[in-house]
Amino acid sequence: MIRYIDDLQLTGKRVFIRVDFNVPMDGRRITDDTRIREALPTIKRALEMGGKVILASHLGRPKGPDPKLSLEPVAAKLVGLLGGKHEVILTDDSVGDGVKKQVKELKEGQVVLLENLRFHKEEEANDEAFSRELAALADVYVNDAFGTAHRAHASTAGMVPFVKEKAAGFLMKKEIEYLGKVLKNPEKPFVAILGGSKVSDKIKVIESLLPKVDALLVGGAMAYTFLKAQGIEVGKSRVEEGDKLALAAKLLDTAKRLKTPLVLPIDHIVGTEPSEKSIAKETPDQVIPPDMMGLDIGPKTRAMFTQRIRDAKTVVWNGPVGLFEVSKFAEGTRSVAAAMSINTQATTVIGGGDSAAAVEQMGYADKMSHVSTGGGASLEFLEGRELPGIKALETK
Ligand SMILES: Nc1ncnc2c1ncn2[C@@H]1O[C@H](COP(=O)(O)OP(=O)(O)O)[C@@H](O)[C@H]1O
Numbered sequence: 001m002i003r004y005i006d007d008l009q010l011t012g013k014r015v016f017i018r019v020d021f022n023v024p025m026d027g028r029r030i031t032d033d034t035r036i037r038e039a040l041p042t043i044k045r046a047l048e049m050g051g052k053v054i055l056a057s058h059l060g061r062p063k064g065p066d067p068k069l070s071l072e073p074v075a076a077k078l079v080g081l082l083g084g085k086h087e088v089i090l091t092d093d094s095v096g097d098g099v100k101k102q103v104k105e106l107k108e109g110q111v112v113l114l115e116n117l118r119f120h121k122e123e124e125a126n127d128e129a130f131s132r133e134l135a136a137l138a139d140v141y142v143n144d145a146f147g148t149a150h151r152a153h154a155s156t157a158g159m160v161p162f163v164k165e166k167a168a169g170f171l172m173k174k175e176i177e178y179l180g181k182v183l184k185n186p187e188k189p190f191v192a193i194l195g196g197s198k199v200s201d202k203i204k205v206i207e208s209l210l211p212k213v214d215a216l217l218v219g220g221a222m223a224y225t226f227l228k229a230q231g232i233e234v235g236k237s238r239v240e241e242g243d244k245l246a247l248a249a250k251l252l253d254t255a256k257r258l259k260t261p262l263v264l265p266i267d268h269i270v271g272t273e274p275s276e277k278s279i280a281k282e283t284p285d286q287v288i289p290p291d292m293m294g295l296d297i298g299p300k301t302r303a304m305f306t307q308r309i310r311d312a313k314t315v316v317w318n319g320p321v322g323l324f325e326v327s328k329f330a331e332g333t334r335s336v337a338a339a340m341s342i343n344t345q346a347t348t349v350i351g352g353g354d355s356a357a358a359v360e361q362m363g364y365a366d367k368m369s370h371v372s373t374g375g376g377a378s379l380e381f382l383e384g385r386e387l388p389g390i391k392a393l394e395t396k
């Protein structure tokens, strides 16, 4: 069983909230603040409930202290997102006497944000002494960092047993509910769309979803490995060779055995190179000319995918179906997003990572039931794996 923040009494307590403020940056500028905005309901509720709020996150993958990866821009952004009503005190470090003092002296309405946890290698090493130091800052532990729930680090797992009370935040709750529903009791018909660059990254999720879905639609570069495994000419397309071809053939066999349609593109948009400079041409069928590479699904495939999505009651999507960063190869990805957005009868769930970025960029994010904030985490969740950050919250 998992308790949620609402189940706790927080008045006067030090509430340590693990958030995922690992936001994309361009230098010191935050290019997408979704993860900060999504953590606001939990932060606000903890404040309303009279808690002394301590926020903790990593940013990037520093090898020790690195001023370029300070959470300073995040602190500034958070002040604005909290409507200027709360002072956000960024500490110099995430542990130590100075931090303890700052937490102790917290005044009503103030929030403490610990500096980047990964400035200490002990965070990723899930070091016990470091976990205990973090735990000493808190009376209550709340995890709202779904994006980091697949990591067994000090702040996501190690410190949890050393804090008296523990709970999940609202973002964590929403992620577990939507992704959990897809895996445990999806309303039928249930359609999954998988894309992205490599079959090898998605093998486990394909194996996990095949027995549950009514159809698995495959696009993106990974589709060409499946096509080649069936002996179809794929030209210069990105293909994983060798044992990955055998693996794709095996997955096709599994789908056949389960009588689950594994739907591959029936036409393509091809080009000469994966860039704006390329020409873009439709193919009449599945075959890709020898001097071309497949860079998006074609119009017949778009129509076929759209129909499957339109008739579904549950749709989950992970991985763009084309090179969407280049506008002439973005139409397939746009059509999947559009079809999902139109199907208001269905529960529509977008895995994090590139598909979430595409949906956001194309303006469909608020039309989906749920857009996950975790890339690796949502993939591992859909693979049916137990995430350490969620497991640590379980109580008997
Ligand atoms: N046909 C294609 N050829 C080359 N790259 C592609 C193709 N289709 C999709 N991609 C690229 O794959 C990348 C996403 O792959 P991946 O990281 O596996 O997805 P995700 O992050 O959603 O799991 C995107 O940059 C996208 O442009």
Ligand SMILES: O=C(OP(=O)(O)O)[C@H](O)COP(=O)(O)O
Residues within 6 Å of the ligand: 020, 022, 060, 061, 147, 148, 151, 352, 353, 373, 374, 375, 376, 377
């Ligand atoms: O951004 C994250 O993962 P994601 O890019 O897979 O969504 C998380 O913050 C985890 O970061 P990490 O992959 O450096 O452990």
